[in-house]
Structure formats: structure tokens, C-alpha cells
Amino acid sequence: MTMMKAVRIHAYGGPEVLSYEDAPMPAIAEDDVLIRVHAAAVNPVDWKIREGHLQKFLPYPLPLILGWDVSGVIEAVGANVTTFQPGDEVYARPSLERNGAYAEYIAVKASEVAFKPKTIDHGQAAAVPLAAITAWHSLFEAGQLTAGQRVLIHAAAGGVGSYAVQFARWKGAYVIGTASGRNRDFLLELGANQVIDYNAEAFEDVVEPVDVVFDTIGGEVQQRSWQIVKPGGILVSVISPPSEEQAIAHQCRSAYVFIQPRADWLTEIAQLIDVGQVKPIVEAVLPLSQAAEAHQMSQTGRTRGKIVFQVRD
Numbered sequence: 001m002t003m004m005k006a007v008r009i010h011a012y013g014g015p016e017v018l019s020y021e022d023a024p025m026p027a028i029a030e031d032d033v034l035i036r037v038h039a040a041a042v043n044p045v046d047w048k049i050r051e052g053h054l055q056k057f058l059p060y061p062l063p064l065i066l067g068w069d070v071s072g073v074i075e076a077v078g079a080n081v082t083t084f085q086p087g088d089e090v091y092a093r094p095s096l097e098r099n100g101a102y103a104e105y106i107a108v109k110a111s112e113v114a115f116k117p118k119t120i121d122h123g124q125a126a127a128v129p130l131a132a133i134t135a136w137h138s139l140f141e142a143g144q145l146t147a148g149q150r151v152l153i154h155a156a157a158g159g160v161g162s163y164a165v166q167f168a169r170w171k172g173a174y175v176i177g178t179a180s181g182r183n184r185d186f187l188l189e190l191g192a193n194q195v196i197d198y199n200a201e202a203f204e205d206v207v208e209p210v211d212v213v214f215d216t217i218g219g220e221v222q223q224r225s226w227q228i229v230k231p232g233g234i235l236v237s238v239i240s241p242p243s244e245e246q247a248i249a250h251q252c253r254s255a256y257v258f259i260q261p262r263a264d265w266l267t268e269i270a271q272l273i274d275v276g277q278v279k280p281i282v283e284a285v286l287p288l289s290q291a292a293e294a295h296q297m298s299q300t301g302r303t304r305g306k307i308v309f310q311v312r313d
């Protein structure tokens, strides 16, 4: 059996269960491509899965390779694949139902893969798919955000939030973001019109009503957010389904988004990146052998943008 390096878990638990080791090369099915991974990225879902919180929805056989953001080069294609060929530079948010990208190679359905943006390297490209698709889905498909509308983006400096700010600004919306004070200037430069320091003021006291609230925090932040949604507006959460009763009481709508692979959106997003409209924010680049450190950083909840694994140059 041909082997590769990968980060796997053999049991659910803390960062210490992440094992950098030899693993079998993935086999590809007829509709798959095999990607030679140049970079992968960390998302909070990785450590949530590592801790076992998603076992009910995703009953993985262990060992499992984590990581559902990849940028790399096509190594081989399945018999039915006509859209890609070996040598193509691609990026993807692969299905959560299979082994992930903390590895030298990953098998991905061709329909989940898009050509990588040309103007950025693999390390930056790996920082895009999961977070950017989530922001796109939440703002434009669920939230139907349009030019001239007002949007409040919670955790605007995070992986998802940093794309949401740039997408909303590109769309022509008035963009308000919440963050700690140290991220204020960063968010203004990224395109926010107004930044609320959540340690210094309560957003519901200072923000005029908005058309769309994008909730990436949940809990009491989601509860307090109802107060500032305009009648006819919408609260979109990626954390938990918002209360129907609250939506009715505030004469607005609500939506819960759980990300799906969307290669068509990745193609559009690549174009925005290539014309300089959107840029990935990368806080740290680490080797795969430091997966435990990367998860510890992500679990602080204080990351600006993304943490990336450089797997090969």
C-alpha cells in the first residue's frame, strides 16, 4: 500500500489526539479527483469534530483525517471526470463526510472543486473555501443582501467574518462589524463602515436597525440581535437555528445556514480575488506537524482571519 503523511485522530479528544503519521494514500472513485495538497486550513469545525461534538451527524469510522479546506494540484482524475486534468491548480471545500485535507493527498468529488484564484499562492487560497462559502451563502442566498442595505456582521475579524465584511462591501451594503478594539483599524481597512468594540459598548445600544444580522457567535449575542433587525429584515445564524417566535415578534425572518460544498461560488469568489476586490486574511502558516498548536490557536476564538498548513511549496 502506498503511504503518505497525514494528521489523523484515532479517538476523540483534546489537541493531543492529533497524530502526524503515515496513512494510506486515498483511492479515487469514478467522479473524484486526487489533489496533491499544497496547503490546507483550519476551521472551528475541525476541533469541534476532533472533540466529538458532531458524532451524531457525522458518524466517522476512525482513524479520520481532519481539515476541509484545500488548495493544490490535480494528480489524477477518475474515469468520469472531464472538467479537470493532472496539473490543474485547484481549491475546494470538500465534503465533511470523507477524510479531509491535513494530508499530502486528498480525494475529492470533482463537482466540489474549482480552479484556484490565479493571483494568490496555495497558502492563501486554502484560507478561502469553507469560510468564504459560508459568508456568501449567509449574506447572499439566505440573507438576500442588496446594495444600499445595512448589515451587522458579528465576529467580523474572524475567518468567516473577514470574508463577510469584504463581500458585503463589494455588494454595496453599509457594513457594521463587531470585534474587540484591537481589530478596529483592521476592519475599517477591510471595508467596514462602522466597528463596534464588544468590550466597550453593547451593539444593540449603538447600532441603528439593520436589514441583515449575520450571527457567527450564537447564545446571548443572537438573542440581543433581534432588537436591531428591521421589520422585514432577517437574522441569519451559522451557529444555531434562530427562534421562530422571536422572528414573528419582531416582524422579521430568520435562517440557519449549514455550509455545503459549492464549486460555482468558489469560481465567482476566485474572480473577485483575482480583480483585487477580496483578499484572504492569514494569521499564521504552520507545518502539518504543528496541528495541535494550530488547534489551540483556533480554540482561543481570537484568530484574525485564518490559520493555514503549508504542506508543500
Ligand SMILES: NC(=O)c1ccc[n+]([C@@H]2O[C@H](COP(=O)([O-])OP(=O)(O)OC[C@H]3O[C@@H](n4cnc5c(N)ncnc54)[C@H](OP(=O)(O)O)[C@@H]3O)[C@@H](O)[C@H]2O)c1
Residues within 6 Å of the ligand: 043, 044, 045, 130, 131, 134, 154, 155, 156, 157, 158, 159, 160, 161, 178, 179, 180, 181, 182, 183, 198, 216, 217, 221, 237, 238, 239, 257, 258, 259, 298, 301, 302, 303, 304, 305
Ligand atoms: N454553520 C456553518 O456552516 C458554519 C460554517 C463556518 C463557521 N461556522 C461557525 O461560525 C463560527 C465562526 O467561525 P470562524 O471561522 O469565523 O471563527 P474564528 O475565525 O475562530 O473567529 C474568531 C474571531 O471571533 C471574534 N470574536 C470572538 N468573540 C467575539 C464576540 N463576542 N463578538 C465579536 N467578535 C468576537 C474574534 O475577534 P476578537 O479577537 O476581536 O475578539 C476573532 O477574530 C464558529 O463557531 C464556526 O464553527 C459555522
